[in-house]
Amino acid sequence: MFGNKFLLLIGHKKNDIQNRLINLLHKISIMEKSIKGTRTEQNLLKSFAGESQARSRYTFFASVAKKEGYEQIAGVFMETAEQEKEHAKRFFKFLEGGMVEITASYPAGVIGTTAENLAAAAAGENEEWAELYPEFAKIAEEEGFPAIAVAFKMIAKVEAEHENRYRKLLNNVETGTVFEKAEAILWQCRNCGFVFEGKKAPVNCPACAHPQAYFEPMKQNY
Numbered sequence: 001m002f003g004n005k006f007l008l009l010i011g012h013k014k015n016d017i018q019n020r021l022i023n024l025l026h027k028i029s030i031m032e033k034s035i036k037g038t039r040t041e042q043n044l045l046k047s048f049a050g051e052s053q054a055r056s057r058y059t060f061f062a063s064v065a066k067k068e069g070y071e072q073i074a075g076v077f078m079e080t081a082e083q084e085k086e087h088a089k090r091f092f093k094f095l096e097g098g099m100v101e102i103t104a105s106y107p108a109g110v111i112g113t114t115a116e117n118l119a120a121a122a123a124g125e126n127e128e129w130a131e132l133y134p135e136f137a138k139i140a141e142e143e144g145f146p147a148i149a150v151a152f153k154m155i156a157k158v159e160a161e162h163e164n165r166y167r168k169l170l171n172n173v174e175t176g177t178v179f180e181k182a183e184a185i186l187w188q189c190r191n192c193g194f195v196f197e198g199k200k201a202p203v204n205c206p207a208c209a210h211p212q213a214y215f216e217p218m219k220q221n222y
Helices: 002-031 039-067 071-094 114-142 146-175
Strands: 180-189 195-200 215-217
Touching: 039 071, 039 114, 039 146, 071 114, 071 146, 071 215, 114 146
Parallel strands: none
Antiparallel strands: 180 195, 180 215
């Protein structure tokens, strides 16, 4: 028991040190040299544009998921869209104003089915965390912008989690396990909070009468 408490204490201290480091680097960024005319300025604007577009795409995808009866997936798309907005804001705040011309490629795809949209979203997240942001972080370090480099690295970690979640949801859609599992689990209605235990979510919520689309595996993260 004491060992677990000791490890927990270490974990808290580690997180505290990491937060202090991020705050320190943010303060340093204010005193850093100007980014005007640098590759990092270009990369920040490219990233801002990419995150902003991702936010819009995810809201479009959420509407499709809702129409197809996937309330949980629609919710995930909307939640991720809000997180992408915060990423965009982070990058935007590093910029120093004026007009900046960039050359970049962005997805010009169509709005597909929920399965197609999940696959496209996962691919986009993968490109960000596996290719773009590590490269942008490296360039920022080379140009003398450590705080910006850290921002790229930390946001890349979030994008990796986004990809992982999208791929799990895609697997559920493709295998027909969005509302039915191999073993009994706790299902919760997203509308009223009713909890049901079983392999399959109810056709309608016994409490609020909302359709099966509103049920999702109950999250216990507290």
